[in-house]
Amino acid sequence: xxxxxxxxxxxxxxxxxxxxxxxxxxxxxxxxxxxxxxxxxxxxxxxxxxxxxxxxxxxxxxxxxxxxxxxxxxxxxxxxxxxxxxxxxxxxxxxxxxxxxxxxxxxxxxxxxxxxxxxxxxxxxxxxxxxxxxxxxxxxxxxxxxxxxxxxxxxxxxxxxxxxxxxxxxxxxxxxxxxxxxxxxxxxxxxxxxxxxxxxxxxxxxxxxxxxxxxxxxxxxxxxxxxxxxxxxxxxxxxxx
Numbered sequence: 001x002x003x004x005x006x007x008x009x010x011x012x013x014x015x016x017x018x019x020x021x022x023x024x025x026x027x028x029x030x031x032x033x034x035x036x037x038x039x040x041x042x043x044x045x046x047x048x049x050x051x052x053x054x055x056x057x058x059x060x061x062x063x064x065x066x067x068x069x070x071x072x073x074x075x076x077x078x079x080x081x082x083x084x085x086x087x088x089x090x091x092x093x094x095x096x097x098x099x100x101x102x103x104x105x106x107x108x109x110x111x112x113x114x115x116x117x118x119x120x121x122x123x124x125x126x127x128x129x130x131x132x133x134x135x136x137x138x139x140x141x142x143x144x145x146x147x148x149x150x151x152x153x154x155x156x157x158x159x160x161x162x163x164x165x166x167x168x169x170x171x172x173x174x175x176x177x178x179x180x181x182x183x184x185x186x187x188x189x190x191x192x193x194x195x196x197x198x199x200x201x202x203x204x205x206x207x208x209x210x211x212x213x214x215x216x217x218x219x220x221x222x223x224x225x226x227x228x229x230x231x232x233x234x235x236x237x238x239x240x241x
Contacts, residue, residue: 007049023105037066042207045209046209054081055083097121116149120149124157131171
């Protein structure tokens with residue numbers, strides 16, 4: 001078996017302080033768990049960061065993914081914890097975050113108490129948005145939740161990203177233009193394109209950065225998104241420090 005990497009809690013070139021990022025949207029079917037699991041794998045594999053993935057979705061897809069990794073790889077390379085109610089999240093999430101460089105929260109695809117609490121404890125929320133007009137129409141409710149959370153969590157950054165998109169289609173381009181006009185949410189022009197690589201990798205319990213054969217397009221999508229996202233998270237953490 002290959003030697004496992006030594007995962008680091010502190011690496012100022014990645015994050016100057018532990019960070020918590022929620023991946024959430026009250027609209028389901030937008031690739032939320034795909035993005036959350038790939039962020040966790042990317043941080044552990046590419047940045048050797050001690051990473052936690054908190055699964056608050058009743059479907060428990062992220063937990064299933066982590067269990068599959070443990071069975072096939074021997075070690076998922078990140079901590080995965082299932083927390084299905086807000087009170088438990090309130091009790092345990094900060095302790096988990098303090099012990100990891102990066103904590104990713106996979107929030108369920110509807111308005112729940114766990115999603116609302118995740119926003120209260122997060123440094124950033126990433127909102128995957130599907131490439132259809134009705135995905136944008138449902139987004140205002142998510143924006144309202146973020147606005148409410150910022151009354152108590154002023155450090156909360158919010159980013160929207162086009163997810164599972166076919167950029168050859170006019171509808172995806174139209175949605176991208178609409179996302180630039182959101183109040184209080186920054187649109188990251190780093191789309192996650194719809195590719196079979198995401199689904200093939202998940203079926204094997206892997207992120208796209210690990211999967212064979214390599215899909216350079218999917219890897220580039222993820223690397224571009226993480227580059228933009230963590231540049232902003234780092235900058236905010238440096239200012240607070």
